Every structure is written in C-alpha cells, then in structure tokens.
Amino acid sequence: MIITSKDNSKIKHIRKLLNKKDSMNEGLFVIEGENLVEEAIKNNLLVELYVLDGTVVKYDFPYTYVTSEVMRSISDMKSTPRLIGISKYINKNTLGKKIVLLDDIQDPGNAGTIIRNSVAFDVDTVVFSKNSVSPYNEKVLRSTGGMIYNINIIIADLDNVIDTIKNENIKLYGTSLKSSISLLNVEKTNEFAIIFGNEGNGVNNKYLELCDLNIRIDMNNKCESLNVGVSSGIVLYHMYKR
Amino acid sequence: MIITSKDNSKIKHIRKLLNKKDSMNEGLFVIEGENLVEEAIKNNLLVELYVLDGTVVKYDFPYTYVTSEVMRSISDMKSTPRLIGISKYINKNTLGKKIVLLDDIQDPGNAGTIIRNSVAFDVDTVVFSKNSVSPYNEKVLRSTGGMIYNINIIIADLDNVIDTIKNENIKLYGTSLKSSISLLNVEKTNEFAIIFGNEGNGVNNKYLELCDLNIRIDMNNKCESLNVGVSSGIVLYHMYKR
Numbered sequence: 405m406i407i408t409s410k411d412n413s414k415i416k417h418i419r420k421l422l423n424k425k426d427s428m429n430e431g432l433f434v435i436e437g438e439n440l441v442e443e444a445i446k447n448n449l450l451v452e453l454y455v456l457d458g459t460v461v462k463y464d465f466p467y468t469y470v471t472s473e474v475m476r477s478i479s480d481m482k483s484t485p486r487l488i489g490i491s492k493y494i495n496k497n498t499l500g501k502k503i504v505l506l507d508d509i510q511d512p513g514n515a516g517t518i519i520r521n522s523v524a525f526d527v528d529t530v531v532f533s534k535n536s537v538s539p540y541n542e543k544v545l546r547s548t549g550g551m552i553y554n555i556n557i558i559i560a561d562l563d564n565v566i567d568t569i570k571n572e573n574i575k576l577y578g579t580s581l582k583s584s585i586s587l588l589n590v591e592k593t594n595e596f597a598i599i600f601g602n603e604g605n606g607v608n609n610k611y612l613e614l615c616d617l618n619i620r621i622d623m624n625n626k627c628e629s630l631n632v633g634v635s636s637g638i639v640l641y642h643m644y645k646r
Numbered sequence: 647m648i649i650t651s652k653d654n655s656k657i658k659h660i661r662k663l664l665n666k667k668d669s670m671n672e673g674l675f676v677i678e679g680e681n682l683v684e685e686a687i688k689n690n691l692l693v694e695l696y697v698l699d700g701t702v703v704k705y706d707f708p709y710t711y712v713t714s715e716v717m718r719s720i721s722d723m724k725s726t727p728r729l730i731g732i733s734k735y736i737n738k739n740t741l742g743k744k745i746v747l748l749d750d751i752q753d754p755g756n757a758g759t760i761i762r763n764s765v766a767f768d769v770d771t772v773v774f775s776k777n778s779v780s781p782y783n784e785k786v787l788r789s790t791g792g793m794i795y796n797i798n799i800i801i802a803d804l805d806n807v808i809d810t811i812k813n814e815n816i817k818l819y820g821t822s823l824k825s826s827i828s829l830l831n832v833e834k835t836n837e838f839a840i841i842f843g844n845e846g847n848g849v850n851n852k853y854l855e856l857c858d859l860n861i862r863i864d865m866n867n868k869c870e871s872l873n874v875g876v877s878s879g880i881v882l883y884h885m886y887k888r
Contacts, residue, residue: 554869622886627762628791631759631789631791637879638879638883
C-alpha cells in the first residue's frame with residue numbers, strides 16, 4: 405500500500421500532531437529519520453511508521469509507503485526524509501534525583517541542546533514548564549542529537565514540581581547573572597534540581613526566592629550573558645565531574 | 647532624502663555584501679539593529695547608515711531614510727529592522743595570546759555562540775579557517791549577542807596561523823572525543839590556542855597531531871558528543887576561572 409495524497413486522513417493526522425496542543429492532547433509526537441525511529445522501536449514507543457516510496461526497510465515493524473510529495477508535506481526539512489514515525493511520549497511523570505527545570509525556554513535549539521547536555525552529564529529528568537517550547541517539537545528533537553529517548557521528560561507546572569522537590573529535600577539551585585555565589589564555590593551533590601530561565605528574562609524571581617542557592621557563572625563584564633544552552637553545559641559539567 | 651526602490655544602487659550594494667565573497671573582497675559587512683550600529687560608531691567602523699522611514703535617529707552620523715519595502719529587501723529578519731549599517735571589518739590580523747581557532751565551523755549559530763563565549767572568558771582572538779562560515783554572516787552576528795566588536799576576529803589559513811603559534815611558543819590544544827587527557831587535568835595557562843572542529847568531523851587530524859595536548863570533556867557514554875558551542879563554553883570557562 406502506498407499513500408499518494410496529502411489529504412489522506414493519516415497524513416492529516418501527522419500534520420495535526422506537529423501542533424504543540426494536539427501533540428500534548430494525544431500524547432504522541434512526530435519523529436524523523438533512522439536514528440529516532442530505531443530508538444522509538446527499541447523503547448517500544450513507535451505507533452506508526454511511514455516510509456518514502458522505494459526505501460528498503462530493515463525494521464520488523466509494520467509500515468506504509470508514501471510518495472515524496474506526501475513526505476514533504478509532513479516535514480520542514482530541506483531534504484525529503486525517508487522515514488517518519490509517530491511515537492508515544494516518553495513522559496514517566498516521576499521525578500528523578502538529578503533534575504533540570506526549564507522556566508519558559510522558547511528557542512527550540514536551546515531546548516534541544518539542554519536535553520543533550522543533560523544526557524551527557526547524568527541528569528535523569530528534564531522538566532519543561534507549560535509555557536516552554538514543546539520538547540517534542542521537530543527542531544528540538546533535531547538539536548538533541550537523538551537523545552530524547554535517553555532521559556525522562558516531563559511537561560508540568562513548575563510550582564507543583566518545586567513543591568515536590570522541596571518536600572523530598574532535594575537541593576534547589578537557581579541560575580542568575582546577579583547571584584552572589586560563583587559556580588566555583590558550589591559543592592557537587594548527588595541530588596540536585598537546577599532551574600534555567602527564559603532567554604530574555606532569566607529565571608522568574610518567585611522561583612529564585614525559593615532556591616537554596618542561586619548560582620552565577622563568572623565572566624568578563626564586556627559580555628552581558630551567555631546563551632542558556634552554554635550556561636547549562638557549564639553548570640551541569642561542574643555538577644558531573646569528579 | 648529617502649530611497650524608495652529596491653533597485654537603487656546603494657541598496658543593491660548592501661545585498662551584494664550579504665554574500666560572503668563580496669563581503670571579504672571589500673572588507674565590509676552589513677549590520678542590523680541599534681546595538682551593533684552603536685558599537686560600530688563607537689569603534690569608528692561605521693561606513694553607511696540606513697534608517698527606516700519615520701524612525702527618530704539619535705546618532706551623530708549621516709544617514710539615509712529607506713521605505714519598509716526596501717528595508718525588508720536587505721534583511722532576512724521576520725520583523726523589519728529600523729537600522730541597517732555597513733561596517734568595516736574589525737580584523738587586526740595580529741594574534742593575541744589567548745586564541746580560539748575554528749576549523750571549518752559551518753553553523754552560524756555555533757560560530758556566533760563561540761564568539762560570545764570567547765568574549766565572556768577573556769579570549770582575545772578568534773581565527774576562522776577559510777572554509778568556516780563567515781564571522782560577518784547576519785546569523786552569526788545575531789548569535790554573538792552584539793559581541794563582534796569586542797574581540798579580534800581573523801579569517802586565515804589555519805596552517806599559517808598554527809606555524810606562528812608554534813614559533814611564539816604558545817601552547818596549542820586540540821579538542822577531540824578520543825583524546826586521552828580529560829579537561830579536569832588541564833592546567834590553566836595565561837597563553838593558549840585552542841582548536842574547535844567542524845560539527846560533523848571534529849578537528850582535522852593533521853592539526854590534532856601538531857597539538858601539545860588534546861583535550862576531552864568527560865561525559866556519560868549514552869551521549870556521543872556535545873554541541874561545539876557548548877564544548878567551547880566548557881573548555882574556555884575552565885581556562886578562565888581562577
């Protein structure tokens with residue numbers, strides 16, 4: 405079987421899932437490329453698989469061929485992808501002990517980079533505030549370097565999550581340019597939750613006030629701030645290295 | 647005076663300068679927005695200034711009004727910029743003592759982030775290999791956060807630059823996933839040159855072989871690699887902090 409029309413109901417459903425709200429409502433997201441499809445199969449999360457007509461498929465998973473025109477209608481990549489899948493969310497809704505909290509991160513590249521850094525430096529849970537970009541956005545997925553299935557991802561209200569963190573006595577760290585504590589003086593701990601803030605506004609003051617410690621990265625004052633993907637890398641590497 | 651036609655010769659000249667080769671040949675680049683225009687004036691590098699019709703200009707610099715249609719024809723921003731300038735290159739062609747070398751970095755966002763990190767952590771010179779993205783590319787300029795005028799930028803053949811570095815006895819560091827020396831064990835020095843590599847291929851082997859030391863960033867093996875903007879931030883912060 406091959407789907408030749410962009411108006412096919414299954415193809416329309418994929419396009420619908422590219423929308424954040426619909427994706428969240430259904431708990432499903434769209435993935436592109438071998439890397440992510442393989443990971444989705446390995447994790448038993450793949451639901452549907454669509455393959456560019458003529459491509460040889462090496463997976464033991466039912467699939468449907470589509471024409472290149474149809475494929476292009478469900479991707480914003482410059483080159484036509486050969487594989488597109490629908491995956492279930494990874495969301496386990498249980499907090500780990502090494503947590504990153506994202507307070508309204510907007511840029512998909514930054515969000516993806518933070519997920520990648522989190523996997524690299526042993527964070528077990530990344531919590532996206534409800535006003536952050538969706539972790540299942542195509543551009544985020546691309547920037548993670550295929551890491552999305554290697555970490556627990558939660559979309560939640562940060563107020564509730566911070567309550568839980570406080571109740572579990574996990575140390576809560578804020579990051580802010582105006583903080584008095586330099587990262588150099590922060591002790592490594594086995595349990596932590598670190599909040600990174602919106603690109604323009606930083607971490608919300610109401611959260612900074614709840615933190616056990618607010619951390620600053622020392623830098624030359626010619627530079628006003630670092631990119632949040634970079635800051636997260638520096639802070640998480642500090643907490644990781646022995 | 648107001649320019650109303652996209653085909654005006656001055657406007658055509660700006661569009662020409664958006665091309666890497668033409669920009670390099672003329673030693674001029676296009677800048678957008680208040681931040682960069684102010685910096686260009688401060689550094690005596692602004693050559694021409696174009697202002698969106700109706701905008702109040704607070705600079706003591708001759709300018710020409712253009713219509714919003716003309717403005718949009720010389721920018722790829724979603725919103726129409728109010729200021730566009732032509733600036734001379736900052737290029738001093740003299741190497742400093744804290745140097746970053748970019749071996750064929752392709753992504754403008756990464757290049758801009760590395761410039762921003764370099765300013766933050768006291769690097770004085772960033773050398774772009776000839777096959778790297780242009781440091782004067784609009785997207786690079788945007789990712790630097792306006793930092794381009796705060797650092798010495800050189801576009802050069804890396805072989806020649808590495809010769810000079812060797813002759814001046816400045817320590818040369820490579821970065822590689824396969825390196826045996828962890829960043830943790832690298833001593834901070836007041837003079838250094840660090841090479842960061844292409845997004846797909848890393849640093850060219852011929853350069854790695856010339857290095858005094860090749861550095862690795864320890865990470866969980868679930869993650870294959872970090873984004874090069876993030877790696878540069880972690881390494882440069884390590885060399886900076888006291």
